[in-house]
Amino acid sequence: MTETRRERIAIIGGGITGLACAHRVFELTKHLPNPPEIILFEAASVAGGVISSLNLNNAIMELGPDSFITEKPWALDLCQRLGLTNQIIPTQEAKRRTFIASGNKLHPLPDGFVMLAPTKLLPFATSPIISLRGKLRMALDILIPKRKIAEGQNADESLADFVTRRLGKEALDRIAQPMISGIYTADPTKLSVTAAMPRLPKMEEEHGSIIKALLKRNQNSSGTAGARYSLFVSLDQGLSLLIKTIIKNLPEGFLRLNTKVAEIVRTPCKTIEGQNPKKSVWQIKLQDGSTCDATALIVSTPAHQSAKLLESVDPNLSTKLNAIPYASSAVVNLLYEKKATAGIIDGFGFVVPACEKRAILACTISSNKFANRAPEGYVALRIFLGGAMQPESYALSDDQMLKAVKTDLRDLLGITAEPVSHKISRYPLSMPQYHLGHLALVKEIGEASKDLPNFALAGNAFHGVGIPDCIHSGEIAAEQILSQLNIDPKS
Numbered sequence: 001m002t003e004t005r006r007e008r009i010a011i012i013g014g015g016i017t018g019l020a021c022a023h024r025v026f027e028l029t030k031h032l033p034n035p036p037e038i039i040l041f042e043a044a045s046v047a048g049g050v051i052s053s054l055n056l057n058n059a060i061m062e063l064g065p066d067s068f069i070t071e072k073p074w075a076l077d078l079c080q081r082l083g084l085t086n087q088i089i090p091t092q093e094a095k096r097r098t099f100i101a102s103g104n105k106l107h108p109l110p111d112g113f114v115m116l117a118p119t120k121l122l123p124f125a126t127s128p129i130i131s132l133r134g135k136l137r138m139a140l141d142i143l144i145p146k147r148k149i150a151e152g153q154n155a156d157e158s159l160a161d162f163v164t165r166r167l168g169k170e171a172l173d174r175i176a177q178p179m180i181s182g183i184y185t186a187d188p189t190k191l192s193v194t195a196a197m198p199r200l201p202k203m204e205e206e207h208g209s210i211i212k213a214l215l216k217r218n219q220n221s222s223g224t225a226g227a228r229y230s231l232f233v234s235l236d237q238g239l240s241l242l243i244k245t246i247i248k249n250l251p252e253g254f255l256r257l258n259t260k261v262a263e264i265v266r267t268p269c270k271t272i273e274g275q276n277p278k279k280s281v282w283q284i285k286l287q288d289g290s291t292c293d294a295t296a297l298i299v300s301t302p303a304h305q306s307a308k309l310l311e312s313v314d315p316n317l318s319t320k321l322n323a324i325p326y327a328s329s330a331v332v333n334l335l336y337e338k339k340a341t342a343g344i345i346d347g348f349g350f351v352v353p354a355c356e357k358r359a360i361l362a363c364t365i366s367s368n369k370f371a372n373r374a375p376e377g378y379v380a381l382r383i384f385l386g387g388a389m390q391p392e393s394y395a396l397s398d399d400q401m402l403k404a405v406k407t408d409l410r411d412l413l414g415i416t417a418e419p420v421s422h423k424i425s426r427y428p429l430s431m432p433q434y435h436l437g438h439l440a441l442v443k444e445i446g447e448a449s450k451d452l453p454n455f456a457l458a459g460n461a462f463h464g465v466g467i468p469d470c471i472h473s474g475e476i477a478a479e480q481i482l483s484q485l486n487i488d489p490k491s
């Protein structure tokens with residue numbers, strides 16, 4: 001009697017991408033008579049990567065991301081499949097307002113502002129956020145013809161060039177740069193608009209104007225039934241609940257924590273030689289000197305890490321992965337007594353334009369954004385620092401960083417009291433920068449990795465940095481690997 005060999009799928013990197021990938025493999029194969037074994041290697045002592053929630057003094061602090069967008073379905077879908085529907089919490093819509101810093105003042109983004117442009121005349125016309133000249137320049141978007149791309153000309157454009165061309169320099173400096181900085185921590189003169197915000201060039205292409213496109217979108221959405229979820233949602237116990245629930249749903253022993261992979265080696269498959277010469281065995285060399293073999297491999301670490309791991313497997317692929325730059329950022333969570341924050345803005349938070357030369361990039365008033373983030377009588381704040389535009393803020397020591405944060409909060413929110421508690425979290429080289437040419441580079445990476453059998457790359461480096469994008473990337477990698485292994489979930 002011949003014994004059926006069990007395939008082993010190894011995943012490197014236990015952030016949300018790697019976990020979503022493991023979950024998808026298991027979800028699609030658990031009913032099969034001989035499902036593949038899944039092993040996930042994670043260097044840290046806990047899984048989740050940059051996703052981490054902490055309960056401190058009865059406040060739920062999000063040390064990394066605090067929410068995910070619902071317009072992209074993959075995170076919501078996964079939560080629903082995991083039975084977390086009742087744990088999904090909306091943002092507190094009554095407080096949905098974003099402010100922009102100017103000097104020592106915070107001005108609300110005018111009502112009707114969608115993405116980067118106004119859709120309501122009066123609130124925009126009376127807002128002090130932009131000068132009269134700047135407003136007139138923004139309005140010109142309606143008249144400016146769409147960009148003509150000559151044959152052979154690269155269609156990619158930086159976000160700065162795109163916004164300046166359509167809406168003017170003031171809109172870039174005062175609105176687009178700080179809003180984008182809070183998401184991509186990116187330098188808009190380098191950020192590829194096609195890779196990071198493809199909707200903007202699409203709007204220009206289809207409507208000839210950003211303002212016209214947004215007005216049309218508003219018209220189309222009015223009169224339809226209210227959306228089931230707010231634009232951003234979180235989980236009642238914090239986003240770590242998603243991580244814990246994925247792990248709980250996977251077979252015991254799949255996750256190897258504190259297990260840093262040092263190198264990957266590809267060796268010809270000995271066991272089935274002759275049957276499928278294209279197959280190979282992946283040998284995963286761990287930092288403690290031990291090794292583990294697998295028939296398939298998914299690498300879901302940050303691109304610079306993946307580049308290191310794959311150096312001896314494919315130097316060309318490794319060089320291309322290394323070409324994706326990353327920025328470092330920090331998050332400072334603070335809990336204040338409510339009386340210390342009297343008179344602060346009644347909104348989700350504020351962003352700070354780089355031209356203001358402050359230490360902080362953005363501040364979320366977590367207890368305004370979500371209902372249960374601070375205990376009664378307290379206010380929770382989450383400050384974002386560093387990124388590609390302000391590496392000097394990231395470089396500060398913890399004491400210096402806390403001091404700089406307190407100075408900015410004093411100037412902008414009038415808070416002079418000491419916080420009841422605080423937590424500083426650092427994310428070195430964790431945020432990929434989608435620079436000009438990013439999509440072409442990702443295409444080349446995809447082509448190079450196709451040459452490697454039973455192999456897939458996933459993560460935030462390629463087609464989106466948000467949590468839904470990472471989940472999608474992990475799930476696609478899982479499906480690709482099953483197809484490469486000829487494992488049919490429907491069999």
Ligand SMILES: Cc1cc2nc3c(=O)[nH]c(=O)nc-3n(C[C@H](O)[C@H](O)[C@H](O)COP(=O)(O)OP(=O)(O)OC[C@H]3O[C@@H](n4cnc5c(N)ncnc54)[C@H](O)[C@@H]3O)c2cc1C
Pocket residue numbers: 012013014015016017018041042043044047048049050051063064065066067068069259260261262300301302305309329330331427430431458459460465466467468470
């Ligand atoms: C501060 C911050 C705030 C953010 N806010 C939001 C937000 O509010 N909403 C949103 O949608 N997105 C947000 N993002 C983006 C989003 O959270 C990330 O893009 C996403 O979580 C990345 O997941 P990942 O699994 O691809 O990578 P990571 O989370 O970086 O995980 C990679 C994992 O690989 C492991 N690893 C690395 N090298 C090795 C090795 N050699 N061996 C074994 N393991 C290894 C690491 O330890 C890590 O656990 C934020 C990002 C940051 C940094």
